[in-house]
Structure formats: structure tokens, C-alpha cells
Amino acid sequence: MTAVTPRGAKPQKALSPRNIMLYGALVIFSLYYLLPLYVMIVTSLKDMAEIRVGNIFSAPVEITFQPWVKAWSEACTGINCDGLSRGFWNSVRILIPSLIISVSVAALTGYVLACWRFKGSEVFFGILLLGAFIPYQVLLYPLVIILRELGLFGSLWGLVLVHTVFAMPINVLLFRNYFVALPEELFKAARVDGAGFWGIFFRIVIPMSLPIFVVSGIIQVTGIWNDFLFGVVYTRPENYPMTVQLNNIVNSVQGVKEYNVNMAATLLTGLVPLVVYFFSGKLFIRGIAAGAVKG
Amino acid sequence: MSSARRARDGARPPIRLLRNLSSKLAAIPMVLVGLGVFVGGTIWTIVHSFTDSRLLPRLNWVGFDQYERLWSTRRWLVSIENLAVYGIVSLVLTMCLGFFLAALLDRKIRFEDTFRTIFLYPFALSFIVTGLVWQWILNPDFGIQSVIRGLGFSGFNFDPLYNPDLVIIGLLIAGLWQGTGLIMVIMLAGLRGIDEDIWKATRVDGIPIWKTYIVVIIPMMKPVFVTALVLVTSGIVKLYDLVVAMTSGGPGISSEVPAKFVYDTLFTRQNLGQGFAASTMMLVTVAIILIPWAYMQYREKRQ
Numbered sequence: 001m002t003a004v005t006p007r008g009a010k011p012q013k014a015l016s017p018r019n020i021m022l023y024g025a026l027v028i029f030s031l032y033y034l035l036p037l038y039v040m041i042v043t044s045l046k047d048m049a050e051i052r053v054g055n056i057f058s059a060p061v062e063i064t065f066q067p068w069v070k071a072w073s074e075a076c077t078g079i080n081c082d083g084l085s086r087g088f089w090n091s092v093r094i095l096i097p098s099l100i101i102s103v104s105v106a107a108l109t110g111y112v113l114a115c116w117r118f119k120g121s122e123v124f125f126g127i128l129l130l131g132a133f134i135p136y137q138v139l140l141y142p143l144v145i146i147l148r149e150l151g152l153f154g155s156l157w158g159l160v161l162v163h164t165v166f167a168m169p170i171n172v173l174l175f176r177n178y179f180v181a182l183p184e185e186l187f188k189a190a191r192v193d194g195a196g197f198w199g200i201f202f203r204i205v206i207p208m209s210l211p212i213f214v215v216s217g218i219i220q221v222t223g224i225w226n227d228f229l230f231g232v233v234y235t236r237p238e239n240y241p242m243t244v245q246l247n248n249i250v251n252s253v254q255g256v257k258e259y260n261v262n263m264a265a266t267l268l269t270g271l272v273p274l275v276v277y278f279f280s281g282k283l284f285i286r287g288i289a290a291g292a293v294k295g
Numbered sequence: 296m297s298s299a300r301r302a303r304d305g306a307r308p309p310i311r312l313l314r315n316l317s318s319k320l321a322a323i324p325m326v327l328v329g330l331g332v333f334v335g336g337t338i339w340t341i342v343h344s345f346t347d348s349r350l351l352p353r354l355n356w357v358g359f360d361q362y363e364r365l366w367s368t369r370r371w372l373v374s375i376e377n378l379a380v381y382g383i384v385s386l387v388l389t390m391c392l393g394f395f396l397a398a399l400l401d402r403k404i405r406f407e408d409t410f411r412t413i414f415l416y417p418f419a420l421s422f423i424v425t426g427l428v429w430q431w432i433l434n435p436d437f438g439i440q441s442v443i444r445g446l447g448f449s450g451f452n453f454d455p456l457y458n459p460d461l462v463i464i465g466l467l468i469a470g471l472w473q474g475t476g477l478i479m480v481i482m483l484a485g486l487r488g489i490d491e492d493i494w495k496a497t498r499v500d501g502i503p504i505w506k507t508y509i510v511v512i513i514p515m516m517k518p519v520f521v522t523a524l525v526l527v528t529s530g531i532v533k534l535y536d537l538v539v540a541m542t543s544g545g546p547g548i549s550s551e552v553p554a555k556f557v558y559d560t561l562f563t564r565q566n567l568g569q570g571f572a573a574s575t576m577m578l579v580t581v582a583i584i585l586i587p588w589a590y591m592q593y594r595e596k597r598q
Contacts, residue, residue: 022399022402022404023404025399026399026400026404026410029396029414030410030413030414032472033413033414033416033417033472033476034413035432036417036425036428036429036432036472037416039428039431039432040428040431043431051437055437055441055442055445056431056432056434056437056438056439056442057442105324108321108324109321109322109324109325111321112318112321112322112325116315116317116318116321117318118314118315118318118319118322121318121322124322124325124326124329124330125325127329127330127333127334128325128328128329128333130333131328131329131332131333133529133581133585134333134337134578134581135532135533135554135574135577135578135581136533136554137553137554137557137558137570137573137574137577138336138337138340138574138575138577138578139332139333139336139337139340140557140558140561140574141339141340141343141352141561141567141570141571142332142335142336142337142339142340143332143336145339145352146331146332146336165328165332168324168325168328172325196317197317197318197321198317222419225421226420226421226422226423226424227421228421228422228423228535228536228539228540229535229536229558232558233558233562243421243423243424243536246423246424246427247423247427247539247540250427250430250540251540251543259431259434259437262427262431263428263431266424266427266428269421269423269424270420270421270424273419273420273421274416274419274420276419277415277416277419278412278416281412284419285411285415285480
């Protein structure tokens with residue numbers, strides 16, 4: 001094989017018709033995806049007088065942060081008038097225990113399925129995976145009964161339990177697949193050194209699996225934060241998460257509609273998952289791809 | 296693999312139940328959730344859909360009465376019809392748009408990361424946020440309609456959220472905005488898995504790019520398409536928050552969907568039997584879609 005072949009990519013003109021079409025299409029689609037974000041931002045920075053005379057795409061003439069202040073601390077939901085801040089703190093109080101418990105339970109279960117199989121463990125895993133496809137509506141009422149029996153109905157802990165239950169299928173799958181791929185020798189060596197079930201889990205498996213914990217964490221943070229259905233069903237109004245409060249503020253029938261406050265409130269609610277998304281970048285994509293391709 | 300696994304079992308306690316005890320204890324949550332919630336809850340709901348439960352669940356058998364009543368309820372029929380229309384259109388468009396965007400990003404372009412970030416960020420948002428933003432953009436007095444009228448087209452009409460015939464289009468615009476990014480990422484992963492040599496071979500044969508996609512690439516990506524199909528479908532069945540945020544089921548009942556019908560029937564209209572019957576119908580729908588897919592997966596594994 002001495003034939004000389006040209007190497008590398010064929011040089012391309014930057015402004016070929018093909019490129020113009022390609023980038024043109026990409027830019028046009030980008031506009032569709034960016035438009036709502038832009039509209040949210042500009043609307044939330046105008047005062048109502050300007051909204052009434054202008055159009056939704058125009059940049060604010062005078063930037064005002066009043067709508068943001070009002071959305072955060074004064075907007076009314078029909079029950080109370082302390083804005084979204086209450087919902088935000090409720091969501092935080094729901095998120096933290098739900099995140100810790102759901103990820104821990106899923107990781108431990110995945111570890112059992114990957115490294116310590118017992119007779120029947122695969123069957124239970126199969127049942128768990130089937131559970132991922134059951135429409136939530138089928139299980140809403142049974143869970144009401146379960147929570148009532150446990151004395152957790154309407155409390156934050158009830159909702160934490162619900163999030164943990166519905167997080168199991170996808171996250172267990174994620175952890176199990178990751179743990180199965182860990183090198184077998186490590187495991188054997190640890191056994192020889194006398195490490196048991198828990199020793200191996202805490203000293204070998206967890207330190208080696210930080211990426212998958214992050215991926216699972218991202219799935220859970222966005223999922224729990226964005227949840228609306230479980231928040232409505234399993235909590236009382238004083239514990240409503242941010243999404244439920246937001247919907248109550250914006251779609252409340254009383255009073256004058258303040259579109260700028262509504263958009264500020266909407267942006268505020270979207271900020272947490274957006275921040276997670278922008279900071280996690282590739283891991284976020286890996287998380288959904290892992291969840292999707294194997295799910 | 297399995298022989299290595301067996302080696303892991305190491306020392307075996309004499310009593311079978313006590314073997315691997317820590318592992319069995321650690322598996323308790325999985326067993327409770329799998330059997331107690333998923334299997335138990337599903338059976339409980341199906342059983343109670345054959346009773347006359349109203350305010351409280353009770354086991355008073357009425358056979359298929361609840362189902363007969365359900366299928367003669369206009370609100371339910373509208374829900375089913377809406378879901379079918381929304382489902383089919385959203386399925387086709389999500390798949391096409393997702394694949395199209397993935398193919399564009401796969402052409403070795405610059406700023407790929409930027410474009411991917413733009414297409415995917417809506418997926419990170421809550422459906423409530425998505426619904427409220429689009430409700431505002433589609434607002435007839437301030438949104439797109441008024442902007443275009445302001446440009447001099449005074450006869451321009453576009454207010455899908457206030458028009459029973461068009462309300463599904465409004466939902467679709469928002470649903471697609473949020474959902475296509477995910478499918479794009481999956482399709483992109485599939486495209487990246489295709490060997491460079493295949494592209495080279497088709498280039499040598501002088502086959503045009505669009506034809507290569509249709510004749511060669513898409514058939515090769517069948518498993519990816521099936522996965523995407525299952526994902527989109529299970530997302531469609533769950534359609535609930537978007538409707539609540541955007542239209543609350545209105546105008547009238549023209550944008551009702553099954554998930555919302557179940558919630559309202561169970562928790563606001565307190566007609567439990569009807570709610571259980573409706574959610575059982577949702578389960579049946581999912582099963583009809585899922586069983587062929589599971590069978591296909593199973594057959595591929597066997598081969």
C-alpha cells in the first residue's frame with residue numbers, strides 16, 4: 001500500500017449554496033426555539049402601559065424590574081398574596097429530600113441487581129421496568145390510599161415518597177447498567193480482602209460512579225422541580241410546589257391580568273431547570289440519552 | 296458473564312433464604328414498589344373500575360356499567376378524539392422534525408453545540424412554563440395575531456386558543472417546541488453510530504445525499520426510530536399539564552384530554568368509578584402500543 005491518497009476533509013468554500021441552505025435552515029429553526037425565551041424576558045421587563053400599546057416582540061423602552069419583585073413577593077393566587085416565593089421554598093423543601101432519597105434508593109437497588117443477584121431479583125426488576133409505562137392516572141388513587149394509611153397524605157413527606165416511587169424504574173435501570181460495566185476484578189479483590197455487601201458499595205462502587213450519580217441527579221432535579229400533577233394531587237395548598245403556584249397565579253380569574261408579572265413568574269419557575277441544564281451540558285444529554293436509548 | 300457472577304456468590308450460608316441477606320434487605324424497596332404500588336395499584340384500579348364507587352371506593356359489582364357510561368360521555372369522547380389527533384400529528388411531526396434537525400447537526404457544521412443547546416433547552420422546562428409562554432405568544436390581543444395585524448394585514452386571524460376548531464393546533468405548537476429536542480438528541484446519537492464508510496461508499500457511487508438518507512441511513516436506524524416512537528407515545532399519553540396551563544380544557548371542553556378527564560373525575564367531580572374506568576382505558580391503550588414493541592425486542596434478543 002504505497003498509493004498516495006489525499007487526506008483530511010475536502011476544502012470547502014464558506015459561502016457555498018449548500019452551506020447557505022444548511023445554516024439558513026438552522027437559524028430559522030433556532031428562531032422558533034428562542035422566540036419564547038426572548039418574549040418572556042422582554043415582557044417581564046416592561047410596565048403594563050407599554051405592553052398595552054406595544055407588541056410582544058419589541059424590546060422594552062424603559063426597563064423595569066417591578067414585575068419581577070411583584071411576581072416573587074406580592075402576586076396573588078386567590079388563596080394568599082405572597083407571590084411565588086412561597087412556592088419556591090416549598091419546591092426546595094420537596095426537592096432536597098426527594099432527590100437524596102430517590103437517588104439513594106435507586107443506586108442501592110441498581111447495585112443489588114448488578115452485583116448481588118438472588119433468585120427472583122431479575123423478575124422484580126422486570127416488574128419495575130414495566131411500571132415505567134403505566135400511566136400515572138392508573139396509580140393516582142391507590143397512592144392516595146397508601147399515603148393515607150401511612151399517615152402521610154398532604155404532607156411534604158408523602159410527596160417525597162411518590163417522587164421516589166416513580167423515579168425508581170428509570171434510575172434503577174441507569175445505575176444497574178453502569179454498575180454492570182464496572183471491572184469484575186475489583187469486586188473479586190474486594191471480596192478476597194474481606195469487604196462485604198456494604199463495604200464494597202461505599203468504598204468501591206460509589207467512588208467509581210460519580211458521573212452516573214450526577215446524571216441521575218440531573219434527571220431527578222428537573223423531573224421533581226417540573227412536576228405538576230403529583231404536587232396538585234398529594235399536597236395541600238400551603239405546601240404547593242412552584243409549578244402549581246405559578247399556574248394559580250397566571251390562570252387566576254380574579255383581578256386585572258398583569259402579563260409582565262405573569263412572564264416574570266414563568267421565567268422564575270423555569271430558571272432552576274435552565275440553570276441545571278446550562279451547567280450540566282453534556283451530562284444532561286448523556287442522562288436523557290441513557291434513559292432513552294435503554295429505557 | 297454468568298460463570299463470573301456465580302463466582303461472586305462466594306461463601307454460601309446453609310439456609311437459602313439467608314444467603315445474600317444484605318442484598319435481599321436492600322432490595323425491599325424494589326419489591327414494595329414493584330409489587331405493592333405498580334402491580335397492586337394497577338390491579339386495585341382495574342378491579343374498582345367494575346364497581347359503583349362514587350365518593351369512596353367500595354366493592355359493589357356492576358360489571359361493565361362504568362365503561363358503558365364512559366363511552367357515552369361526550370367529554371370522554373372529545374378527550375379521546377383530541378388525544379388521537381394530537382398524538383398522530385405530534386408523533387409524525389416530532390419524528391420528522393427531530394430527524395431533520397439531527398441530520399442538519401450531523402453535517403459537520405460549526406457551532407453544533409450552540410444549536411443543540413438551543414433546540415434542547417425547552418425540554419428542561421416544565422410543561423406549565425411552556426404552556427404559559429405560548430398562551431401569551433398566542434394571545435389574540437397582544438401576541439402574533441395583533442403583531443401581524445399591526446403590520447397592515449388587518450384581516451389576519453390567528454387565535455387558536457379561543458377557537459374550538461383550532462385549539463389543538465395551539466397545543467401542538469407548544470408541545471412540539473418542548474418535545475422535538477429530545478428526539479433530535481436520540482436521532483443524533485443514532486446518526487453518530489453510523490459508520491463513516493457507508494457515507495463514503497454512497498458518495499463514490501454518486502448517490503445524492505437526500506436519497507442516501509432515505510434509502511440507506513433511515514433503514515439502518517430502525518431501532519433508534521422504534522425507541523423514539525415509544526418515548527414520544529408514552530409522552531403523548533401523559534399529556535396533562537400543558538393543557539391545564541394553556542387552555543384548562545377550554546374553550547368549553549374542546550381541548551380536554553384523557554389524563555385531565557381522569558384527574559377531574561377522581562378529585563373534583565368525585566365520581567371514582569368513572570375515573571377508574573377511564574384510567575383503565577388509558578392503560579389498555581398503552582398496552583396495545585407496548586406489547587408489540589416488547590415482543591419485537593424479545594425476538595431480537597432471541598436471535
